[in-house]
Amino acid sequence: MKAITFHQHGTIDVLKYEDVPDPTGNIVIDVQYCGVNHLDIWTRQGIAGKKIRLPHICGCDIVGTVRKSASGFEAGERVMVYPGLSCGQCESCRAGRENQCSKFAILGGMSDYDGGYAQQVSVPAANLVRLNLESKTAATLAVSYLTAWNMLSTNGAKAGKSVLVYGAASGVGMATIQLAKAMGLSVITTAAGKDKSAFGKKLGADYVIDRLSQDIAAEVTKLTDGHGVDIVIDHVGAATWQTSIACCRIGGRMAVCGMTSGNDATVPVRMFYSKQITMTGALLGSKKQLLELIDFVSENRIRPVIDSVFELKDTGQAQTKMEQGLHAGKILLSCG
Ligand SMILES: [Zn+2]
Known part of the structure; x- marks a missing residue:
C-alpha cells in the first residue's frame, strides 16, 4: 500500500x-x-x-x-x-x-x-x-473535538458559564466554540486578522478579539465586567499562559492541552494562587467521552x-x- x-x-x-x-x-x-x-x-x-x-x-x-x-x-x-x-x-x-x-x-x-x-x-x-x-x-472528531469535549466537561462547562478559547480557526478553537455554544456558554475567542475574526463569528462565538490589534486580557476584562471568565482553554502554551491566568475569574479554571507556541511558560505565581485557579491538563479523552461527543454532535447538528x-x-x-x-x-x- x-x-x-x-x-x-x-x-x-x-x-x-x-x-x-x-x-x-x-x-x-x-x-x-x-x-x-x-x-x-x-x-x-x-x-x-x-x-x-x-x-x-x-x-x-x-x-x-x-x-x-x-x-x-x-x-x-x-x-x-x-x-x-x-x-x-x-x-x-x-x-x-x-x-x-x-x-x-x-x-x-x-x-x-x-x-x-x-x-x-x-x-x-x-x-x-x-x-x-x-x-x-x-x-x-477523535482528536481536537474529543480533547475540547474532555476539557469542557472536566471543567464544569454548562449554560450560563463563560469560556475563553484562543485561535478560532484552529482545530481545538473551532471545536470549543461550537461545543460550548451548543452547551449554552458565553464564548470569547481570539483570531489573527479580519478574515479569521469573521470565521470565529460565523462559528457562533459571542465575542472575537483580534489579537493583532487588541490586548486579549484587557478585552476579556472589559467583556466580563472586570471578573474574568469561568474557563480558559489554552492550547497555545508559552505565549499565552500569563494571559490565561490574567483572564480567569477568581476560582476559575484553566484547561491546557497543547503548546503550539512553545513548551516553557513563565507563570505569574501570585496571581495564580490568589485567584485560586484550578489548572487541568488534557490528553485526548476516553472512548466513553468520544461516544458521548458523537451523540452530542448528531443531536445538535454540529458541522x-x-x-x-x-x-x-x-x-x-x-x-x-x-x-x-x-x-x-x-x-x-x-x-x-
Ligand atoms: Zn490501563
Whole structure:
C-alpha cells in the first residue's frame, strides 16, 4: 500500500510518500479520510528524550471501512477509530479513563503504532466506532473535538458559564466554540486578522478579539465586567499562559492541552494562587467521552468546517499549511 512515512524526525522534507507492506491484524481498515492535527507535526518533529519505532506513519483521526469481517464487524462497514491504546486492566482503564493509563499511547501519535496517513491501517477491534455521521465530519472528531469535549466537561462547562478559547480557526478553537455554544456558554475567542475574526463569528462565538490589534486580557476584562471568565482553554502554551491566568475569574479554571507556541511558560505565581485557579491538563479523552461527543454532535447538528482536503501524496503541503497557520477549520487527507 501507499503511505506517508518518516524515517527520521525533522522538518517537512522528512515525509516520504512510498510503498510499504500492507498492515496485518484482526481488523484492517481501508482509510477514507484522515484528519491532520498539530499532534502529527509534533510527532514528526520528535520530542526530546522520547524514542519511537521508525519508520513511523502519523495520523490519529481515522475514518474508513472494514476490509474483512471480524470481531462482530462486517466487511465494508463504515467506522471511525478511537485512537487511544491502553492496558485495559489497570484502575484507570477499568474506570473508563483509559487516557490516564500509564501505558496510554496514541495510535499514529508519538508511539510505536502506525496511524492513518496510509491507504490501510490495523486497529484493535475495541477501538472501532460504527459510523452514523458523514465521513468528513467524523474525521474531525477523535482528536481536537474529543480533547475540547474532555476539557469542557472536566471543567464544569454548562449554560450560563463563560469560556475563553484562543485561535478560532484552529482545530481545538473551532471545536470549543461550537461545543460550548451548543452547551449554552458565553464564548470569547481570539483570531489573527479580519478574515479569521469573521470565521470565529460565523462559528457562533459571542465575542472575537483580534489579537493583532487588541490586548486579549484587557478585552476579556472589559467583556466580563472586570471578573474574568469561568474557563480558559489554552492550547497555545508559552505565549499565552500569563494571559490565561490574567483572564480567569477568581476560582476559575484553566484547561491546557497543547503548546503550539512553545513548551516553557513563565507563570505569574501570585496571581495564580490568589485567584485560586484550578489548572487541568488534557490528553485526548476516553472512548466513553468520544461516544458521548458523537451523540452530542448528531443531536445538535454540529458541522465542523473543513478548510481543505488534500490527497495523501500531498500530505507535506497539508502540514505546511497548518504550520503556517493558513487554515481556518480542519484539514483532511483523502486516503482512498
Ligand atoms: Zn490501563
